[in-house]
Amino acid sequence: MLLEKLKALVAQTDIELTDEQEDQLIAYVELLDKWNKTYNLTSVRDPSEMLVKHILDSLVVGKLLKGNIFIDVGTGPGLPGIPLAILYPERNFVLLDSLGKRITFLRQVIYQLKLSNVTPVQSRVEAYTPEVPFDGVLSRAFSSLQDMVSWCQHLISAETGTFFALKGQYPAEEIDALPENIELVASHQLSVPELTGERHLVELKKNN
Numbered sequence: 559m560l561l562e563k564l565k566a567l568v569a570q571t572d573i574e575l576t577d578e579q580e581d582q583l584i585a586y587v588e589l590l591d592k593w594n595k596t597y598n599l600t601s602v603r604d605p606s607e608m609l610v611k612h613i614l615d616s617l618v619v620g621k622l623l624k625g626n627i628f629i630d631v632g633t634g635p636g637l638p639g640i641p642l643a644i645l646y647p648e649r650n651f652v653l654l655d656s657l658g659k660r661i662t663f664l665r666q667v668i669y670q671l672k673l674s675n676v677t678p679v680q681s682r683v684e685a686y687t688p689e690v691p692f693d694g695v696l697s698r699a700f701s702s703l704q705d706m707v708s709w710c711q712h713l714i715s716a717e718t719g720t721f722f723a724l725k726g727q728y729p730a731e732e733i734d735a736l737p738e739n740i741e742l743v744a745s746h747q748l749s750v751p752e753l754t755g756e757r758h759l760v761e762l763k764k765n766n
Contacts (some may be wrong), residue, residue, distance in 0.1 A: 560584050563606050567614050570751040572621070573645070582644045582671045583613055589667055590635055597659050599635040610752045615724075616641035618748045619759050624720060625693020629654055629713055631683050631706075632699025636664050638724060639696065643676045652677045654686060683709045691715035698724035703732040707740050707762060714764070721762040728758050741765045 561584055568575055575583070590612070591605045602608050616638030623642070626649050630639030633653040643651045653664055653676060664678040679686060692714050700706040706723055714720065720743065733742055740762050748757040 560587060560605055560609065564609055564613070567609060567751045568617075571614070571618060571749070573617050575645070579644050582673075583641060585671055586636075586640055586644070586667055587613065589663075589670065593635075593663050593666075597663060599660065599663060610750065612637050613641050614750050615748075615753060615757065617645055618750055618757075619696075619722065619724060620645050622746055622759055622761070623649075623694060623696075623722060625718070626650065627690070627692050628652070628694045628696055629688070629692045631695055631697045631710055631713075633664070633678075634660055634699065636660075636667060638698060639676065640664070640667060640673075642696075643673055644671070647675055650675050650677070652679055652688070652692070654679050654681060654683060656680065656682045683713075686713070688713055691719055693718060694720045694722050696722045696724070702735075703729060703760065703762065704735055704737070707736065711764065716764050719763065721760075723760040723762065725758045725760055727756045729760065733760070736762070739764055 587605050587608050594600055602611050619638055620642055629652040631654050633639050633655050636653055639651045639653040658680055661678045661680040668676050695710045695713050697706055703723055743761040743763050746759045750757055
């Protein structure tokens with residue numbers, strides 16, 4: 559049963575979820591599984607694997623985030639944005655993707671889960687201009703940190719904005735190749751229950 563599996567995974571972390579949050583996360587996985595058969599939203603086919611590779615992998619980042627308004631760039635089916643929006647109903651998340659089918663799916667998720675803190679936007683990142691700068695840019699979609707900062711610099715405040723990149727192994731070469739106006743704030747090794755392989759959250763900011 560998915561709910562029991564979710565509870566067992568969360569018990570291995572310091573994440574605290576209410577019953578409602580657990581139900582929302584399970585409903586999200588069920589929707590992802592259902593829509594995936596037609597829309598091909600993720601290569602992960604097994605819902606219990608989705609709990610590890612998508613849900614927990616997103617939630618463990620939460621305690622490291624600073625700020626209240628975030629944009630998840632290249633969100634795909636809503637990762638890490640949807641799990642984080644469920645975990646933090648007091649924070650606001652814009653979920654950006656250029657593919658219409660993903661945005662259609664996200665609108666359905668928001669409707670069914672009654673999420674009032676999520677705004678899906680269909681746009682290429684370079685064409686999107688926020689009304690106010692974001693506190694943080696989140697992404698696990700970019701191939702390199704260099705791509706992330708060059709495409710997303712216009713989205714965050716120079717004083718307080720932070721880039722949060724979800725990566726596998728520590729990206730030493732990518733960090734060495736960052737432009738001069740970007741500095742590494744921190745790199746956090748993440749522990750995701752039952753996930754094979756390393757996970758890191760790399761935190762970057764502008765220094766000009």
